[in-house]
Amino acid sequence: MPAPNQAALDFLLTRRSRPAKTLTGPAPDRATLETLLTAAARTPDHGKLEPWRFIVLTGGALTRLADLVADRGAALGVDPDKVTKGVDSFARADLVVAVISSPKLSDKIPQIEQLYSAGAVCLSLLNACLAAGWGANWLSGWASHDRAFLTDGLDLAPHETVAGFIHIGTETSAPPDRPRPDLGAITTWIDT
Structure with a gap:
């Protein structure tokens, strides 16, 4: 039997x-x-491309x-509530880390796997913050899909996108837990 890291498992089972x-x-x-950020960068990265x-x-x-x-919201006619x-x-933020998906040309590693790696970085950073006692949230929003916002606001190259904005700070109140997936409804077991 493997030696469990019970504290890490308990954290993952209760993270919010x-x-x-x-x-x-x-x-x-x-x-x-x-x-x-060092913890976040220790994410699965097929081919060691660092596509983020x-x-x-x-x-x-x-x-x-x-x-x-x-x-940009006014120019695009975005719903005013979404703009606000x-x-x-x-x-309102004090610190936001934009995780940028920056795929590399590769004959071996498909771009979709590189995008998955960027998403894994977002979750790794979120979990590192929470494990270290900080409050954190992974957001995107409509502006993260607007090329002009990405170019003018973040100076991204044409092949780059935002995988997520990780907001980090001191939490003012612990949120209640939310309903979690029904494991039986989302799991298929195949043994033959």
Whole structure:
């Protein structure tokens, strides 16, 4: 029998994202964040391509992105409630890490596997933050799919996209647990 890491398993069985709107300062300092990013970068990465990167957003960068969401929402005719929600997600934040999917050309590793790896980085960063005692939430939103926002706001290359915005801070209240999937309804067992 393998030797279990019961504390890690208990964490995974009870982990719960913290809503971004309930996070406040302080946020992790640079040294702490570098440790969390190091943990996130230890994600499955078929071919060792590192098909993702991080953009750390604080202060004026978050204000600038909030303003850009408002401008792009108006230009695109996005529902005003969605625009307000998008603006608030940046304007209220103290620290956001944009996980950027940046696939590499490869004859061996399909782009879809590289995209999965970027998603795994998002979850790894989220879990690292929660395990370290920080509140964290993985968001995207309509602006993360708007090419002008990605180019003007984050200076992404044409082949790059946002896998997620990880909001990190101090939690102000523990959220209640939410209903979890019925394992029997989503699991098929095949033994022959």
